[in-house]
Amino acid sequence: MPAVVIDGKEAARKKLEEAAAGAAALKKRGLVPCLAVILAGDNPASLSYVAGKEKALAEAGMESRNFRFPGEISEERILALIAELNADRSVHGILVQRPLPGHIREDRIIAALDPAKDVDGFHPLSVGNMILGRRAFLPCTPRGVLTLLKEMKIPTGGAHAVVVGRSNIVGRPLANLLASREINATVTVCHTGSGDLGRYTREADILIAAAGAPGLITAPMVKAGAAVIDVGVNRLPDGSAKKGYRLTGDVDFHGVVERASFITPVPGGVGPMTVAMLLLNLLEAAAENAGS
Ligand code: NAP
Numbered sequence: 001m002p003a004v005v006i007d008g009k010e011a012a013r014k015k016l017e018e019a020a021a022g023a024a025a026l027k028k029r030g031l032v033p034c035l036a037v038i039l040a041g042d043n044p045a046s047l048s049y050v051a052g053k054e055k056a057l058a059e060a061g062m063e064s065r066n067f068r069f070p071g072e073i074s075e076e077r078i079l080a081l082i083a084e085l086n087a088d089r090s091v092h093g094i095l096v097q098r099p100l101p102g103h104i105r106e107d108r109i110i111a112a113l114d115p116a117k118d119v120d121g122f123h124p125l126s127v128g129n130m131i132l133g134r135r136a137f138l139p140c141t142p143r144g145v146l147t148l149l150k151e152m153k154i155p156t157g158g159a160h161a162v163v164v165g166r167s168n169i170v171g172r173p174l175a176n177l178l179a180s181r182e183i184n185a186t187v188t189v190c191h192t193g194s195g196d197l198g199r200y201t202r203e204a205d206i207l208i209a210a211a212g213a214p215g216l217i218t219a220p221m222v223k224a225g226a227a228v229i230d231v232g233v234n235r236l237p238d239g240s241a242k243k244g245y246r247l248t249g250d251v252d253f254h255g256v257v258e259r260a261s262f263i264t265p266v267p268g269g270v271g272p273m274t275v276a277m278l279l280l281n282l283l284e285a286a287a288e289n290a291g292s
Contacts, residue, residue, distance in 0.1 A: 003228070003260040004152070011151050012144075012272035019279035020060040026286055027061065033286035034063040035093040035119065035278075036085045038078060040104065041071035045235070046097045053095070056275045062282060065091065071101045078104065079112050086114040092286040093119035095278070098169075116288065119281040122169065131176055137281045142174040144273030145208060145229055146183065152262055154206065154227045157184040162200050164190045164217070164250070165210035170231055174208060197221065207260075209250035219255035227262040231270050 023033055035057060039050050050066075057064045067081060078096075085091050094117045100106050110118075115125040121139035129136035138146075149156055161178045165171030166189050178185040190200050198221040201207055209217045210231035222228060232250030249266030257263050264270055 003257050003263040005257065006148060006152055006262055006264045006269060008148065008264055008269040008272045011148055012276040015147065015273070015276035016056060016060055016279060019276065019283050022283040022287070023061040026290060029290060031286060031290050032063050033282050034065060034091050035095055035282050036065045036067065036091045037095050037097065038067045038081065039097045040069045040073045040078065041101050043099065050097055053275055053278060056279060060279055062279065075104045075108065078109055082109065082112045086117065091117065092289050093117050093282040095120055117285060119278060119285055121281070127173070130173060133180060137284070138177065139169055139173045140274045140277040140281065141170050141231060141270060142177055143277040144270055145174055145231065146177060147277065148229065148264065148270065148273055149206070154262060156206065159185045159205040160188070160203055161185040161206040161208065162188045162190060162204035163208045163210065164197065164201065166191045167210065170210040174210065211250050213250055214248050215252045217251040217256060219252065219259045222256050222259050224259055225261045228256055228260040229270065230264050230266050233266060233271060
């Protein structure tokens with residue numbers, strides 16, 4: 001039997017409704033959750049991600065303030081803006097869209113954020129608190145993946161989760177959260193030094209692909225009945241597509257759908273959840289600000 005295809009759009013819609021309801025409740029107390037979005041340069045994927053986030057914020061009754069800069073913007077100018085936004089009580093969250101232009105040190109920018117406004121969960125204090133199991137904004141994509149697993153009632157306790165990818169924004173935090181007491185999975189992390197990837201992925205009850213390598217995970221690499229979550233978003237040139245490219249994940253969907261029990265599509269899987277989680281993080285930041 002083919003896998004259940006997880007509808008990330010529908011799951012995200014429910015979470016966006018929650019966020020909108022939360023925003024409406026705060027509005028009654030005179031507070032509108034507000035996200036400052038900083039974008040430097042004109043990376044087409046970044047522009048499209050930012051537009052998607054702004055649209056979702058508006059639809060949920062939240063505010064966004066946009067700070068768009070040419071790619072040549074100096075690090076000091078961005079740091080000065082962050083200092084202003086940190087001090088601005090009407091701004092509850094600050095998002096710095098990645099990737100930043102090469103001359104800007106991302107570490108320095110992220111470390112300058114007030115951790116109370118770090119709704120992306122990338123600040124070293126947020127990461128440290130997350131690892132220690134303390135309250136922290138969880139990075140949006142990992143939180144989105146965990147929420148999808150929960151919504152689909154995919155058992156995690158005692159499951160073997162294999163995460164392909166160890167980036168600071170997806171693989172590393174996700175592996176850490178999966179191994180937490182609450183989620184209780186046993187975790188293997190794979191990367192480019194892992195050698196024969198299939199040796200590990202075939203052991204996975206839950207397989208999470210976050211490598212940015214189109215079609216990396218094929219059916220023979222998947223255990224029958226595994227839940228497969230495809231985080232990868234890869235743009236492949238496609239002359240027949242209107243935009244000249246198509247989006248594809250890290251998983252060979254057509255092969256793996258015949259072998260897995262659950263699978264997320266790309267697009268329409270993890271992506272929409274990432275945006276929904278950002279709104280929930282912002283809502284929490286704003287509620288905190290209101291002292292609730
Ligand atoms: P990244 O920083 O490039 O990290 C990729 C990770 O995957 C690295 O740890 C790398 O290993 C590993 N890797 C790459 N190729 C591999 C291979 N052939 N075999 C084994 N491991 C491999 O990427 P990222 O920022 O984590 O993003 C990963 C993917 O998720 C991208 O496609 C990105 O567009 C997508 N993404 C999607 C969302 C969403 O909302 N859906 C959000 C964020 C990212 P090394 O450490 O050894 O280099």
